[in-house]
Structure formats: structure tokens, C-alpha cells
């Protein structure tokens with residue numbers, strides 16, 4: 169597949185839709201009062217309801233419903249006036265009821281969009297639906313490689329996760345590259361995290377993503393047979409998995425074959441795709457409305473209240489900051505949670521690009537909590553950065569999270585720019601390095617950096633580099 173030329177790849181357009189599952193961080197499960205958990209001893213958070221004992225009845229979690237509506241509103245979805253829960257029937261050991269309570273017809277949220285900023289402008293990805301369901305329990309395969317079923321001796325089931333509220337967000341197939349898929353997913357994750365409804369961590373499995381992928385001749389509008397990529401547990405794997413599947417499909421078409429609708433696992437270690445079953449269709453699940461739950465009719469007041477609670481969303485903040493900082497820096501600021509401090513620094517008079525760079529470099533390296541910083545004081549320090557030694561500036565940024573931080577304490581340690589103080593030192597250094605002086609005068613001007621470095625070393629980084637350079641040039645050329 170790696171033999172494919174760029175020319176053949178450019179003749180095909182990938183068509184990608186994503187299905188994202190987000191575990192909500194409610195205190196209790198979706199239909200019972202067991203507390204949700206992560207990483208506990210197996211099977212300590214269970215009850216007759218989530219273990220599906222006969223005669224038990226589900227009671228929906230109001231918080232989970234509100235949070236799903238809230239995300240739907242953030243995505244510009246229409247909130248259903250009469251939402252239904254449905255039974256999705258299938259058999260697996262991690263699903264004791266033999267069905268999952270999910271939504272099929274009449275999900276909570278329908279039809280929205282996410283505007284995804286990118287390096288070449290924003291793209292709009294339509295959202296088909298956002299609905300609510302319960303998570304299955306967790307199967308652990310013992311003896312297989314990396315807990316996989318292949319080669320396993322037996323399997324164990326941990327029901328702690330069974331019944332955790334799970335939100336499913338389905339995009340339309342509007343995504344056309346692995347990079348765009350990753351950008352969409354990152355932005356959706358940031359939105360979910362900022363709404364405070366999930367930790368959405370891929371490595372913990374609280375954010376999971378499947379991709380439906382097909383390719384078509386560039387310029388055509390047809391939708392060809394798609395394959396589903398499952399079980400991708402990092403942003404990096406998602407990108408690589410999608411790339412591998414696109415290359416596989418192009419190779420199949422170019423050899424004259426047809427694509428079969430199948431589900432694939434991407435093995436990140438070997439970079440290979442394994443087909444594991446042909447994909448089920450909706451009719452295989454024999455959906456029907458859940459008879460134990462009445463239809464849910466959200467009140468207009470609830471929807472209005474949730475809408476009013478939405479602050480400016482990360483996508484629109486990234487777009488706004490992209491115009492002044494460029495996409496990468498804007499994305500970094502927003503996804504690191506430092507953009508609010510950035511705006512306060514600029515309002516306090518800091519130069520925008522300098523402020524953004526300090527936040528993403530020195531402040532990040534020092535591990536300072538952006539919410540603890542007094543923006544007026546840090547703005548003063550940033551504005552004075554060129555006249556104070558680098559070491560002192562970094563020290564100041566590192567201290568900016570403390571309540572007693574005052575920029576003046578660091579600005580007052582200004583760089584040594586007094587020629588009267590620097591000249592004797594420079595003379596001494598030139599006298600100690602006669603061969604370098606000779607080489608410089610012979611045309612090796614790059615040695616200026618060597619002399620500046622010597623002066624910095626002697627002054628512990630406190631000399632004004634610009635003044636030192638000027639003095640050195642004057643002496644060496646004189």
C-alpha cells in the first residue's frame with residue numbers, strides 16, 4: 169500500500185464520518201443509583217438494576233439528560249420535544265440484559281454543526297445527532313496479547329462500568345482527511361471538557377471514536393461502500409488508522425476489486441488493519457421503544473436555562489484568536505486553557521504575540537496555574553522583557569502565580585548596559601583570547617557570538633546582549 173503514488177491518492181477523495189462516545193461524569197449511573205467509578209476493584213459498583221435482575225426497573229438520570237441537551241445546544245442541534253429511549257438488542261457477556269437502553273428514533277438532539285477552525289480556514293462539519301445511552305460493562309481477556317481476545321485463555325467481566333451514562337455524537341460524512349478528523353475530534357473534546365460534563369480522556373476510555381470511511385473519485389458526489397474503524401484509543405492512532413484504511417480502499421479499487429462493508433481494528437504497533445466481523449445493520453438490533461420508560465419531553469424553561477448557561481465556545485474563540493495569532497498558537501492557547509489569561513494580558517497592554525508565546529513557553533514550562541496570575545503585573549513584566557536578563561525574566565514568569573508577585577521586583581534587576589561597567593570586562597576577555605580575536609579580524613565574524621557568550625558567562629546572564637555586541641564590534645573592528 170505504501171507503493172501508492174501521490175498522483176493516485178489525489179485522484180480519490182476520502183469521505184469520513186465519526187461516531188464519538190463520551191462517558192459522562194455524573195455521580196451515579198444512567199438508570200440506577202450506583203456511583204460511577206474508574207479504576208476501582210472489579211464489581212464493587214453494582215446493584216440489581218445494572219446487573220439486570222428480573223423485575224427491576226430503570227429510572228433515568230436527570231443530570232445525564234440535561235448534559236446531553238447542553239452539548240446538543242452547544243453543537244447547534246434541535247432539541248427533541250419528545251425523545252424516546254429504545255432497546256438495542258444484542259447478546260454479549262458485558263451486557264447482562266441482552267439489550268442496551270439507547271436511543272434510535274427521536275434522539276434527544278438532532279441536526280447541528282461544528283465549525284472547525286484549521287490552518288487553511290474553518291470547515292463546517294454537520295452533526296447528525298447526539299443521543300444518550302448506557303455503557304456496557306468491561307470485558308478483560310486473560311492470556312491474550314495486550315488483553316485482546318486472540319490467544320486469550322478466558323475472559324472476565326467487570327460490571328463497574330456497566331450502566332454508566334454514555335453520550336453518542338454522530339457526524340455527517342463531511343470530513344475529508346485524517347487531519348480534519350483529528351481537528352474535529354480535538355475541538356469536540358475541548359467543548360465537552362469545558363462544559364464540565366466529561367473528562368473525555370481517550371487513554372481512560374471516557375472518549376472513544378469510531379470512523380466510517382469510504383473513498384470516491386475526486387470531484388464525484390457519490391457515497392460508496394464504507395468500512396468502520398473501531399477501537400482507536402489515541403489521537404495519533406486515529407490519524408494513522410484512517411490513513412491506512414484510505415490507502416487500503418484506494419488499492420482495492422485500483423486493482424479492480426470492490427470494497428465489502430466490514431469492521432476493522434487498527435493495530436498501531438504493526439500499522440495493520442484486521443477485519444473482525446461484517447458490520448451489523450440497524451435491523452440486526454431489532455430496535456423498539458423501551459417499554460419501561462415514558463417518552464421524555466424537555467420543558468422550554470429547561471432548554472432556555474441550559475442555552476443561557478453556554479459561554480463562548482472553544483471553536484469560536486480559536487477562530488477569533490486565529491486572526492491575530494495564526495491557527496496553531498490560537499489552538500494551543502484555547503486547548504491548554506490559557507486563552508482567558510491571554511485576553512486579560514492583552515487588555516492590560518501586553519503585545520499580543522509576545523503574550524501568547526510567553527504563556528505557551530515560559531508559563532507552561534514553569535507549570536503556573538493561569539487562573540492564579542495577576543494579569544496586570546505579568547503584562548508589565550512581558551513589556552519589560554527586552555531590558556531585563558533572560559534568566560531574571562524566566563524567574564519572574566515562574567513566580568507570577570504567587571499572590572505576592574510584583575513585576576517591579578524583577579524589572580529592577582535590569583540588564584547591565586553601562587559601557588563603563590562592561591568595557592573593562594570586554595577588554596579582559598579579548599586579551600585572554602588572542603587567537604579568536606585574530607580569526608575575527610581575519611574575517612570569521614561568526615566568532616562575535618563566542619565573545620558575547622563569554623561576557624554573559626562572566627555576568628551570569630545579566631549583561632544587555634545588544635550593548636555587549638555593539639561594544640565588542642567597536643573594539644574588534646577598531
Ligand SMILES: [Zn+2]
Nearest residue numbers: 200202215218
Ligand atoms: Zn446499579
